[in-house]
Amino acid sequence: MKNLVLAAAVATALSSVSMGVQAASPNELAQIREQLEALMQRVDKLEQENTELKSENEQLKAMDEKLQANDDYLKGEARGLRKETAQQAVEVAKTKGADWAGKVAFTGDMRYRYEYISDETLSNVSGVGLVPTADRYRDRIRARLTATVKATDNITVGIGMTTAEGNDPRSGNQSLKDVFSKKPFDLDLAYFDWKFASWGNLIGGKMKQPFVKPGQSLFWDNDITPEGLALGFQNGMFFGTAYNYWLIEQSGTENTRTADTMLHGLQLGMRLPVGASTLMLAAHYYDLSAAVGRSPFYNSNNNTTDTAGTAQVLRYDYEVINLSAEFNTLLGELPFSVWADVAENQDPSDENMAWAAGVLFGKASNYRTWELGAGYQKIEKDALFAQLIDSDFAGGFSDNEGWVLRAAYTPVRNWTLNTTYFLNKRNAEVANSLGQVDVDYDRLQVDFNVKF
CATH class of the missing domain: 1.20.58 (Methane Monooxygenase Hydroxylase; Chain G, domain 1)
Structure with missing residues (x-):
């Protein structure tokens, strides 16, 4: 170029x-x-x-x-x-689902019960006179379902439902009756359990009974789920629980009685090693506050009452001291336990003692395991707040005494067959309104239990 x-x-x-x-x-x-x-x-x-x-x-x-x-x-x-x-999103979704499922546990049980009751208590029928109580035969069911969620590393939440009959705080049974009517399924548990330290936890809401009961003691009905706050601790061989429960919440004008009825309690105990065995000792105190002079909240269940106008009101406070012991060991390869429970109400000066003792041989839990148990109980009229005691022994009334005999067999895991026979006396010390004392009360229960 x-x-x-x-x-x-x-x-x-x-x-x-x-x-x-x-x-x-x-x-x-x-x-x-x-x-x-x-x-x-x-x-x-x-x-x-x-x-x-x-x-x-x-x-x-x-x-x-x-x-x-x-x-x-x-x-x-x-x-x-x-x-x-996209693949990671799918994996994350799977992981989140697995993580959620890993935090939630569902447990429950279903029980079918045949029950026979023989009660010698008389009734005064107008125009007829004294009439004996007829023997009773009935079939009952109880179903419970509980979801337990690990909400955080140290907080667990529990929500449970149960069948119920008439809002009875001592029973989740439903009798088979009323032409196949639908059965209510009510809130039984709603609580949080905060493990705030290695040695302690705080429970709030409607909860399982947080304190220790010896053996098969019937001073507290197992179906009761108290409501309020409970503080528990466990440190080595020592344990304890302090609680504050609401029974009745009151409101109204200044000239009405507005104090809430509460149940305050404290239990302290220890588990002592005795060779290869264990001895549990516990002291328990509870006080029913603002209850004297008020109508029984669900039923008096034979605690002493006075007449106030047209109502029956509680005569005594219930300041109960309860001492418990349980010894667990092995007889051969089978578990064996001996237990005792003693209580005294500090308010009345008479009819204020309760005691129970029993043995349990074997443990019906795993495949083809069995157990046999026997216990004797005596609860005087005002020894315990009777709305808390077992509802089956003597029909759930205080002033009782007698035997309870048990047998159970587990043919496969999570399925147990139980037989319980109550051989009791009602009005053991104090006559009822018709003058009856030492009234026979027998009760047979045969249970088909399935857990999951």
Whole structure:
């Protein structure tokens, strides 16, 4: 290119020279030479710029190819990331589902019961006179379902439902009656359990009984789920529980009785090793506050009452001291336990003692295991707050005494067959309104239990 431009320039210059060489002066020739040199410099400059442009063009082309390659790579990476993200989202969803499922546990049981009751208590029927109580036969069911959730590392929440009959706080049974009527399924548990330290926890809400009961003691009915707050501790061989429960919440004008009826209690105990065996000792105190002079809250269950207008009201407070013991060992390869429970109400000076003792041999829990148990109990009329005592022994009334005999067999795990026979006396010390004392009360229960 440079040579062509130069040749053209020289040809032009020579043509100009040939036409005017005869007349040109030396000055004119010098000017022509200067013009030729300037032209040559311009041609060199243009050639240099052209070379630079070519180089830049090649660089731009290379850069464009590189950018194109990067673009293709990034598109491929984006497609891969989208696919990986989608897979990870599925895995995260699975993980979250598994994590949720791992935090929730469902437990429950269903019991079918055949029951026979023989009660020698008389009734005064108008126009007829004293009439004995007829023997009773009935079939009953109880179903319970509880969800326990690990809400945080140290807080557990429990929500439980149970069948119920007449809002009885001591029973989840439903009798089979009323032409296949629907049966209520009510709230039985709703609590949090905060493990605030390695040695202690705080429970709040409607809860399982947090204190220790010896053996098969019937001073508390097993179906009762108290409501309020409980503070528990466990440190080595020592344990304890303090609780504050609400029985009745009152409201009203200033001239009405508005104190809430509460149940305050404290239990302290220890488990002592005795060779390969264990001895449990516990002291328990509870106080029923703001109850004297009030109508029984569900039923008096034979505690002493006075007449106030047309109502029957409680005569005594219940400031109960309860001492318990349980010895657990092995006879051969089978578990064996002996237990005792003693209580005294500090308010009345008479009919204020309760005691119970029993043995249990074997443990019906795993495949083809069995147990046999026997216990004797005596609860005087005002020894315990009778709305808390077992509802089956003597029909759930205080002023009772007698035996309870048990047998159970587990043919397969989670399925147990139970037989319980109550051989009791009602009004053991104090006559009822018809003057009866030492009234026979027998009760047979045969249970089909399934747990899950």
